[in-house]
Amino acid sequence: MASRVLRDVTNYKQSQLADRHEAFEKRKAELLSQVQESKNPILTLIEGLDKLGLKSTTAAPSFGGFPLSNTQLMLSQSEFDASIPSALPAQWQADLERLLTIQSNKFEYTSLFSSLATEWVDKPNDANLLLDAHLGGDSTADSSDTESFESVQVGREEMHRQRQEWDSFVFTERKTDTVAIEKYLADIFIEPQQKKKVRETPFELFRNGWKDRMVVSNLDCTSGDVGLAIKAVLKADLLSGRKRDELIALSSAGKGVLSEVADVINMELQNLGDWSWKPSPTPAQMRKQINGKYRVYMDPEIHQALLLEYLGVRFAVHTKQQFESFFRSNAWPKSAHNTMSSRDHARAAFYLSRKPSFNESLLYRRREQFKDDFFLTQLPSSIQEGNRDYNAPDDSDEEDSEKKSPLEVKQTLLRLATTELMVQRKIYGSFTLCQTDFKWFGPSLPHSTIFTVLEFLGIEDSWVDFFKKYLSMSLVFPQDGPNAEPRTRRCGVPISQTLSDVFGEAILACLDFAVSKATKGRCQLYRFHDDVWFWGQKEDCELAWETIKKFTAVMGMALNEEKTGSIHVSDKGEKPSTILPKGPVRWGFLVLDPVQARWVVDMTNVDQHIAEMRLQFAQCRSVFSYVQAWNSYMGRFLGNNFGHPANCLGSEHLDMIFTTFKYIQKKLFVDDDKVTGCEDVTSYLKSIIEERFGTKDIANAFLYWPIELGGLELRNPFIPLMTTRTNSIKKPYELIEAAFELDEEKYEEAKRAFNKKKIYDIPRGCDPEKFFSFEEFVRFREETSSSLKDAYVELLESPMVEGLEYTRFMEFAVNTLPREFRGSKQIKPSYNLMDVYWQWTVQLYAAEAMERFGGLGLGEKEMLPVELVNLLRSEKVRWQG
Incomplete structure (x- = not known):
């Protein structure tokens, strides 16, 4: 390996x-x-x-x-x-x-x-030891470490509870009324008058599109396809231990080896009707996530994983293309508020001497953002893009696609909800926001529902038969012991597999359409897989909620009450809806306060994670594993779940994050000195390195410098916040106020221009002697005001990043970077080519590096085992459960 x-x-x-x-x-x-x-x-x-x-x-x-x-x-x-x-x-x-x-x-x-x-x-x-042992891995640990492993308690009580609940869903068949599902889908997709038309309707075009592309004889796996599949399986973190190492080795093999793998996949494709899981049963494993939840991963053989990824990504791309075509058709109601009639357009054109530019409107921006970032965002748009890892943990920051990563989509959701609250509150005097998701969505999805929906959408019977075999795999948990009985999956879909994403998105896209149709486009589901958000005016949200409840009942699913809630903000004294669900609206570690109309940190949740961090850090048996755990928790997970700096959140939100990070560090170290005896992570790591390896007076640069230059690459969570502090907006709502004032100026300017011009052609209902009122000028503000659109866009953006001042010393320090270290991705021989995080880090520690090491390289390049460390770092953190 x-x-x-x-x-x-x-x-x-x-x-x-x-x-x-x-x-x-x-x-x-x-x-x-x-x-x-x-x-x-x-x-x-x-x-x-x-x-x-x-x-x-x-x-x-x-x-x-x-x-x-x-x-x-x-x-x-x-x-x-x-x-x-x-x-x-x-x-x-x-x-x-x-x-x-x-x-x-x-x-x-x-x-x-x-x-x-x-x-x-x-x-x-x-x-990691538990994972390798359960899956038959050959850990490189010595005998003493293996002996200590045997005394480890296998799992915590929470893991066993979640395992039992998972078993209750997956191994029990959940029958649904397939006739009722077909009728429900027909009612929303097929209009009565469509039956009289000669031309194909948008939905008929949608159904027929499946027959043209997804034909087995058209599929031909190449070595390039195998390379993409390997990359996707690794990104999804499907395999671990020995199989993951073998897959990494395979990814580096030559084209000839990959071509042979492609030959095997093509042979499987030719006999897809006889396909079955081999070997059977398939091992399954529980992995703890950084958010405290456990997920069950299958551990298939490598060639099976590659075959299913090859098929999955093709189905995913085609599914998205079909739904996007349907979305672009006139059958799908688009987002709208007070949409202008032809008469309104004519009056505006007469008085303003131009038609309002829809492409410069807030309404257009909403539609485009929804389509680009939230419409079936879980599915890839191209084969090259590969799988979209919805299950990527919030401590991850890796994403190669040009499309927004799952993390970026979540951040966009927070910004949209915050911006819409300010905009709609200003325009309408009130705003309603609802949040929900589906309880155990993946494990609880009834197979009968999946197959009924796929057949209704036009997927051929031969593919449905294959999917039935794919979902009915025999599973066994090696951690249950050598006598564990294999059991057949009867419900739900496997996690981190692209075919599973296709099934889930195809079903939930029907919900997207149902809500848009019920609300005439005034409510769209801002959905990220099964996390569902919608907002707007109270009456529209009530219609959307009733639609969601009906859909859930028909499809045999259930909503997660713990993650369901709503808020209503009103400047008109309106009472909250009695129809919408009760409960707080949460995003990460934030709760939306309806009184202050702003996000605040849920400190109870933070304290729970501090306790979890202590437990996980205590399990780190090496310095590098501690650094990796710290970077995941403090460097990414917490910052990601407080919300990245954004104009709509403002400087008040940024200061709140600073205060919370300071609180967390104090609770982790200062208030826990009986465990660490230190006050911060820097002193803690120095103490354990000195204790284990005898090195005293550790250089700070060694802790924070990148791996490639001989450092541990410990992340500082304060730096990303500091880089935006100077340019963070103090009062975000003033951007909207300024847009409204600008509209007043534009109205007066247009009025003056109207009074000076000569009028020849007067549309019906227009007065050539009197300019139309300001109320009419701004009545369709979301569709006509470019000023409001510009403010909306600016609120969604991040504050401008600003680094420290570039000095002559920094120029000298960077220029002295030894030639052998100049391939570093972080610290580069040109200051301006560096990410602002590393610019800031170099400013902090360059003087020490120059003094103690004569330059920015901390060791002898050819002697540093950088590739070994990078290989170990490439595997995602395994959390103790």
């Missing part, structure tokens, strides 16, 4: 490093002894340094270093030139001896980095 090969390479590097370090320290000691006895110590130093290969006071003399040849020449000058102070040669000697200290530091920190890497391999966390 790749990890074993890299481990062997690392062992060799460690051996070579130890020999080099020992030889250098011996020669260093001899040289310093010779210097003490020499009559010309500086010359002796120069000659000795030259023999050791140390050429200058920095790693790159061409960028401002102090080469030995310069010192030698100035030393010769000082023998004759009395104007050179006698103290100056002593400074030269100290500077030259510093070269020896720098090289010692490099050897020491290269050795420390290597030791920390092997510690990570030798001491995997208990969660």
